[in-house]
Amino acid sequence: xxxxxxxxxxxxxxxxxxxxxxxxxxxxxxxxxxxxxxxxxxxxxxxxxxxxxxxxxxxxxxxxxxxxxxxxxxxxxxxxxxxxxxxxxxxxxxxxxxxxxxxxxxxxxxxxxxxxxxxxxxxxxxxxxxxxxxxxxxxxxxxxxxxxxxxxxxxxxxxxxxxxxxxxxxxxxxxxxxxxxxxxxxxxxxxxxxxxxxxxxxxxxxxxxxxxxxxxxxxxxxxxxxxxxxxxxxxxxxxxxxxxxxxxxxxxxxxxxxxxxxxxxxxxxxxxxxxxxxxxxxxxxxxxxxxxxxxxxxxxxxxxxxxxxxxxxxxxxxxxxxxxxxxxxxxxxxxxxxxxxxxxxxxxxxxxxxxxxxxxxxxxxxxxxxxxxxxxxxxxxxxxxxxxxxxxxxxxxxxxxxxxxxxxxxxxxxxxxxxxxxxxxxxxxxxxxxxxxxxxxxxxxxxxxxxxxxxxxxxxxxxxxxxxxxxxxxxxxxxxxxxxxxxxxxxxxxxxxxxxxxxxxxxxxxxxxxxxxxxxxxxxxxxxxxxxxxxxxxxxxxxxxxxxxxxxxxxxxxxxxxxxxxxxxxxxxxxxxxxxxxxxxxxxxxxxxxxxxxxxxxxxxxxxxxxxxxxxxxxxxxxxxxxxxxxxxxxxxxxxxxxxxxxxxxxxxxxxxxxxxxxxxxxxxxxxxxxxxxxxxxxxxxxxxxxxxxxxxxxxxxxxxxxxxxxxxxxxxxxxxxxxxxxxxxxxxxxxxxxxxxxxxxxxxxxxxxxxxxxxxxxxxxxxxxxxxxxxxxxxxxxxxx
Amino acid sequence: xxxxxxxxxxxxxxxxxxxxxxxxxxxxxxxxxxxxxxxxxxxxxxxxxxxxxxxxxxxxxxxxxxxxxxxxxxxxxxxxxxxxxxxxxxxxxxxxxxxxxxxxxxxxxxxxxxxxxxxxxxxxxxxxxxxxxxxxxxxxxxxxxxxxxxxxxx
Numbered sequence: 050x051x052x053x054x055x056x057x058x059x060x061x062x063x064x065x066x067x068x069x070x071x072x073x074x075x076x077x078x079x080x081x082x083x084x085x086x087x088x089x090x091x092x093x094x095x096x097x098x099x100x101x102x103x104x105x106x107x108x109x110x111x112x113x114x115x116x117x118x119x120x121x122x123x124x125x126x127x128x129x130x131x132x133x134x135x136x137x138x139x140x141x142x143x144x145x146x147x148x149x150x151x152x153x154x155x156x157x158x159x160x161x162x163x164x165x166x167x168x169x170x171x172x173x174x175x176x177x178x179x180x181x182x183x184x185x186x187x188x189x190x191x192x193x194x195x196x197x198x199x200x201x202x203x204x205x206x207x208x209x210x211x212x213x214x215x216x217x218x219x220x221x222x223x224x225x226x227x228x229x230x231x232x233x234x235x236x237x238x239x240x241x242x243x244x245x246x247x248x249x250x251x252x253x254x255x256x257x258x259x260x261x262x263x264x265x266x267x268x269x270x271x272x273x274x275x276x277x278x279x280x281x282x283x284x285x286x287x288x289x290x291x292x293x294x295x296x297x298x299x300x301x302x303x304x305x306x307x308x309x310x311x312x313x314x315x316x317x318x319x320x321x322x323x324x325x326x327x328x329x330x331x332x333x334x335x336x337x338x339x340x341x342x343x344x345x346x347x348x349x350x351x352x353x354x355x356x357x358x359x360x361x362x363x364x365x366x367x368x369x370x371x372x373x374x375x376x377x378x379x380x381x382x383x384x385x386x387x388x389x390x391x392x393x394x395x396x397x398x399x400x401x402x403x404x405x406x407x408x409x410x411x412x413x414x415x416x417x418x419x420x421x422x423x424x425x426x427x428x429x430x431x432x433x434x435x436x437x438x439x440x441x442x443x444x445x446x447x448x449x450x451x452x453x454x455x456x457x458x459x460x461x462x463x464x465x466x467x468x469x470x471x472x473x474x475x476x477x478x479x480x481x482x483x484x485x486x487x488x489x490x491x492x493x494x495x496x497x498x499x500x501x502x503x504x505x506x507x508x509x510x511x512x513x514x515x516x517x518x519x520x521x522x523x524x525x526x527x528x529x530x531x532x533x534x535x536x537x538x539x540x541x542x543x544x545x546x547x548x549x550x551x552x553x554x555x556x557x558x559x560x561x562x563x564x565x566x567x568x569x570x571x572x573x574x575x576x577x578x579x580x581x582x583x584x585x586x587x588x589x590x591x592x593x594x595x596x597x598x599x600x601x602x603x604x605x606x607x608x609x610x611x612x613x614x615x616x617x618x619x620x621x622x623x624x625x626x627x628x629x630x631x632x633x634x635x636x637x638x639x640x641x642x643x644x645x646x647x648x649x650x651x652x653x654x655x656x657x658x659x660x661x662x663x664x665x666x667x668x669x670x671x672x673x674x675x676x677x678x679x680x681x682x683x684x685x686x687x688x689x690x691x692x693x694x695x696x697x698x699x700x701x702x703x704x705x706x707x708x709x710x711x712x713x714x715x716x717x718x719x720x721x722x723x724x725x726x727x728x729x730x731x732x733x734x735x736x737x738x739x740x741x742x743x744x745x746x747x748x749x750x751x752x753x754x755x756x757x758x759x760x761x762x763x764x765x766x767x768x769x770x771x772x773x774x775x776x777x778x779x780x781x782x783x784x785x786x787x788x789x790x791x792x793x794x795x796x797x798x799x800x801x802x803x804x805x806x807x808x809x810x811x812x813x814x815x816x817x818x819x820x821x822x823x824x825x826x827x828x829x830x831x832x833x834x835x
Numbered sequence: 836x837x838x839x840x841x842x843x844x845x846x847x848x849x850x851x852x853x854x855x856x857x858x859x860x861x862x863x864x865x866x867x868x869x870x871x872x873x874x875x876x877x878x879x880x881x882x883x884x885x886x887x888x889x890x891x892x893x894x895x896x897x898x899x900x901x902x903x904x905x906x907x908x909x910x911x912x913x914x915x916x917x918x919x920x921x922x923x924x925x926x927x928x929x930x931x932x933x934x935x936x937x938x939x940x941x942x943x944x945x946x947x948x949x950x951x952x953x954x955x956x957x958x959x960x961x962x963x964x965x966x967x968x969x970x971x972x973x974x975x976x977x978x979x980x981x982x983x984x985x986x987x988x989x
Contacts (some may be wrong), residue, residue: 071935076868286958765973767960768957770974
């Protein structure tokens with residue numbers, strides 16, 4: 050351990066944010082920049098009969114108006130993942146046009162863009178665009194989308210399925226085991242649709258430079274290089290070396306800013322067309338209508354137990370809504386990021402999951418914090434607790450009976466699941482016990498009993514989750530349908546003075562990379578953190594990268610940087626040996642200098658750096674310079690795990706749930722900065738609690754969204770949450786150099802079922818065994834009455 | 836319409852469209868982009884500034900309504916390059932992640948502490964109710980304001 054790894058180093062990025070000096074995309078103004086506004090469909094499904102822009106074109110300040118009939122209407126954005134049907138039929142991949150031409154397929158789909166000198170002029174003129182629609186019937190529920198007479202989202206296919214898919218053991222074998230089970234627990238529910246709601250709305254500025262024939266796109270994205278790849282190679286067909294993507298400060302992502310959105314490509318095209326920069330910033334209403342949503346699974350599941358409470362089989366059928374088009378990662382979310390977690394932390398011998406993924410007349414659904422894994426965890430952690438309740442067992446007892454025994458992935462092999470993956474290392478019982486101790490579980494049960502006698506409804510809910518992140522080994526995801534590799538790139542450039550610039554393809558939008566990455570770089574090089582700068586978010590500066598999602602920045606992005614540091618030290622040793630007139634093998638590197646073992650003869654990192662750039666007295670045949678770039682492709686996913694426990698009180702008169710305590714013991718492998726890990730857990734837990742208690746995107750039958758603003762979409766506010774009581778166990782990841790697993794999504798994955806389990810526990814004596822999320826007061830009150 | 840508004844101690848006079856909101860005026864006319872726009876229904880609080888000493892959501896106020904007012908934005912909190920104790924406390928307690936809601940949080944924290952120099956956790960959470968943060972779960976924001984209260988009371 051050095052001076053920085055493992056310490057709660059305060060963040061270097063904070064000063065600019067705290068002073069209001071961050072550079073979010075909407076803060077940028079370019080010379081001659083124009084503003085834009087979209088004309089969007091007020092219907093979920095309609096034919097476009099005509100678009101009249103005559104009046105709009107005459108409005109003050111209008112520079113240009115484009116519709117789907119213009120050349121931009123021929124371009125579309127691609128999907129980045131292919132999941133074919135079980136019968137071999139290719140995934141149905143509709144064109145996702147930049148502007149709808151003949152038909153609109155979800156509420157808010159863009160039909161025209163109005164570009165003007167000012168934002169007000171663009172918005173005024175957009176209101177003058179007259180679109181004549183013929184409204185058509187719509188379907189918004191994934192289950193109903195697969196009914197025989199459901200309105201078709203895309204006419205070119207006979208039904209609404211985009212693909213179907215299954216994983217695990219043979220279905221008949223699983224069904225047979227369920228037949229023979231001592232007890233079968235059934236769950237039917239909808240894992241509701243959520244709006245990610247990063248606080249910074251999406252914002253883009255496209256700037257085409259006529260003289261240089263180059264495009265610059267400033268964009269609020271989580272993965273600038275991926276956007277460049279998709280924009281150039283798939284959306285617009287422009288050469289990649291002519292495009293620069295800049296993504297400076299980004300105000301939260303949570304998945305919603307991974308995807309290549311139509312507006313990014315359209316603005317890029319339009320900027321060339323008008324020869325001026327074009328800006329568009331979403332307002333919150335547009336964000337609800339156009340940012341990719343999360344979840345939306347309709348689930349039917351059966352878990353069979355033997356008489357001792359051991360799980361014997363688990364069978365699940367799901368309908369997972371894709372929305373109207375396939376967003377960048379959408380097909381991966383309910384499949385490879387979901388079904389592969391159905392083992393959970395249990396030794397379940399037989400598992401089968403079948404997924405049908407229909408199109409619906411809604412905005413596309415894609416990864417939202419956790420992406421498929423919260424949905425898997427919700428099911429597993431609810432159904433095992435429900436099973437315990439039905440069998441009269443304690444939720445702790447049933448988990449202890451079913452846990453996979455501890456394994457470190459070094460002495461003991463990784464755990465091979467029934468659903469393709471091999472877990473890296475885990476000790477699930479240890480995290481559970483630590484969480485129970487932290488909560489004071491036995492005492493709580495006594496308190497609960499007493500409270501019940503007084504007519505108060507207290508409940509405790511447990512979730513012992515696992516997730517797969519550190520996404521991902523390219524060969525594995527390639528075999529699973531990914532159309533890109535998922536390695537990461539890290540470049541370490543030692544400057545002649547010994548200062549270090551690090552260029553990472555990972556992207557920070559709140560995670561604190563500028564601090565955490567500098568911590569381990571400084572330690573590994575034995576230098577001061579102040580001498581390390583972390584650069585990200587500009588494709589002209591950073592050689593390549595795949596960006597940030599799936600809790601991958603440290604485990605994949607960090608490992609790429611470590612690889613480059615190893616190369617720096619290896620070359621540095623050659624230079625040091627030459628300077629010290631010693632053999633390389635006789636040198637050791639510590640505290641920023643190479644020392645001849647057993648002597649006081651040494652040369653500093655700074656000296657070696659200078660020599661590398663002023664190679665007057667230099668090893669023969671060695672290249673000058675000290676600058677290395679590495680690609681790191683992980684050997685496996687990483688598997689963080691832990692136990693979350695919620696304590697709630699339900700108001701018996703109103704059904705209102707008060708979250709009183711939340712204990713989170715997370716094992717994210719080695720911890721670089723505990724302050725930042727805790728912060729990630731706090732935020733993730735808040736989002737998971739949001740799903741459990743408050744959040745839901747609701748479309749009505751006709752496809753209108755009735756939760757399209759903060760007046761209607763309830764997100765956790767400060768007084769909805771208690772302090773989150775965090776702690777960790779540490780089971781290092783055996784397959785990456787830092788031993789880290791990732792902490793970005795764990796909070797959101799583990800927390801939701803803990804809260805719902807707690808509410809059901811509070812009402813168990815009233816015969817309640819399940820409640821549909823979100824647990825709004827009226828929903829809970831109704832459950833109590835039944 | 837002509838408006839004269841004092842922002843962070845400096846007085847400006849501009850001829851503006853009457854429909855321009857205060858936040859647009861701050862961001863577009865004065866280039867004070869530290870105040871952010873996170874929604875369009877006064878629900879998120881990212882645009883919170885101080886107007887004549889009261890926390891105001893600047894997306895809900897027209898710039899013309901601020902005529903003759905003293906406005907303080909996040910850019911006016913640090914003095915001589917030194918962070919305000921509230922800003923320093925947010926850094927110390929990791930009260931921010933992506934930073935987008937942060938200016939509004941700092942401004943509303945100032946308002947909470949003006950009204951409750953020794954706030955309880957409940958008073959802090961109540962005071963933060965109008966401001967969304969999607970990153971921190973509010974945990975460290977509450978801690979930051981508690982620390983700021985201590986510092987300011989020293």
